[in-house]
Amino acid sequence: MSGKTITRADLCEAVYQKLGLSRTESAALVELVLQEITDCLERGETVKLSSFGSFVVRKKGQRIGRNPKTGKEVPISPRRVMVFKPSAILKQRINADGQGS
Amino acid sequence: MPMIKSELVQRISTQNPHLYQRDVENIVNAILGEITSALARGDRVELRGFGAFSVKHRPARTGRNPRTGAHVAVAKKSVPFFKTGKEMRERLNKNGV
Numbered sequence: 001m002s003g004k005t006i007t008r009a010d011l012c013e014a015v016y017q018k019l020g021l022s023r024t025e026s027a028a029l030v031e032l033v034l035q036e037i038t039d040c041l042e043r044g045e046t047v048k049l050s051s052f053g054s055f056v057v058r059k060k061g062q063r064i065g066r067n068p069k070t071g072k073e074v075p076i077s078p079r080r081v082m083v084f085k086p087s088a089i090l091k092q093r094i095n096a097d098g099q100g101s
Numbered sequence: 102m103p104m105i106k107s108e109l110v111q112r113i114s115t116q117n118p119h120l121y122q123r124d125v126e127n128i129v130n131a132i133l134g135e136i137t138s139a140l141a142r143g144d145r146v147e148l149r150g151f152g153a154f155s156v157k158h159r160p161a162r163t164g165r166n167p168r169t170g171a172h173v174a175v176a177k178k179s180v181p182f183f184k185t186g187k188e189m190r191e192r193l194n195k196n197g198v
Contacts, residue, residue: 003143003144003145004139004142004144004145005144005145005147006135006136006139006144006145006146006147007146007147007149008149010139011132011135011148014131014132014134014135015128015131015132018127018128018131019127019128019131029117029125029128030128030132032113033128033129034148034150036109036112036113037109038151038192040104041189041193042193045102045103045104046103046104047103047104048103048104048105048106049105049106049109049129049133050105051133052133052136052137053181054103079193080193080194081185081190081193082152082185082190082193083183084152084154084182084183086180086183090140090181093137093140093141094141094179094180094181095178095179
């Protein structure tokens, strides 16, 4: 368990190393990729990235929840949530390269 | 209609006419590849406003074949997990449902 956290900066670095564009442009492109995915999800569309996984928007109906602290029942409003379904390839990669434990 | 990787590449190319589509494809693959390698190492990937990818470890357990009821050993495994970011959650719901 390494516990390292990868951020946008690391993704920019990866793009910079592979493409040889400027760091500024690499950063802008990483942002644009995330932006395009977000825009799509916001419209309620699924985003399928082959060999990685898909992002799916699900609609949740209203339900009764409970405030865990007070035990009081409160209605939870209908909402849209996003789920990530990892591809078989991604799942395999995670189990192949050392279990991390 | 779902958006697939080639359409994502297409959209980004349109906005960056100075780049070859081939390059944009490499950019998208570099990003996804970096996330995949990080998870394979057991690292976390945190993208503020978007969400965070992490790996959850499931210990080995004894499962049952639901049809026959026979006990079967299930080996330990690690599964990818995604938690939606705060801003993303808000954007999904900003126009009501």
